[in-house]
Amino acid sequence: MRKQRNQYISSVDALVAILKSLNMCEDRYHLESEEFFDKFSKGQLEDSADFIEWSNDYQHYMVIRLAEAGEDKAWQDL
Numbered sequence: 821m822r823k824q825r826n827q828y829i830s831s832v833d834a835l836v837a838i839l840k841s842l843n844m845c846e847d848r849y850h851l852e853s854e855e856f857f858d859k860f861s862k863g864q865l866e867d868s869a870d871f872i873e874w875s876n877d878y879q880h881y882m883v884i885r886l887a888e889a890g891e892d893k894a895w896q897d898l
Contacts, residue, residue: 831884838881845874853878 828834842853848870849856857878859865 831888835881835884835888838877838884841877842874842881845870845877853881 826834826837828837845856846853851859853874856865856871857875860871860875865871
């Protein structure tokens with residue numbers, strides 16, 4: 821699998837792109853990202869490429885949201 825790296829001008833641009841990706845996964849699997857991440861983190865879902873990417877996107881989403889809220893170090897609790 822080839823690693824893809826995207827660069828964004830601002831955290832808002834990154835957040836929009838990640839939200840689009842999260843929404844596509846939620847629609848495809850009929851599951852909210854928060855619930856998905858909870859189940860995936862507990863090992864209740866398979867380690868498919870889609871789920872790994874979804875998990876990474878959700879973690880990036882949380883980091884950006886926490887950074888926007890001024891909680892830069894809170895991401896380490898994820």
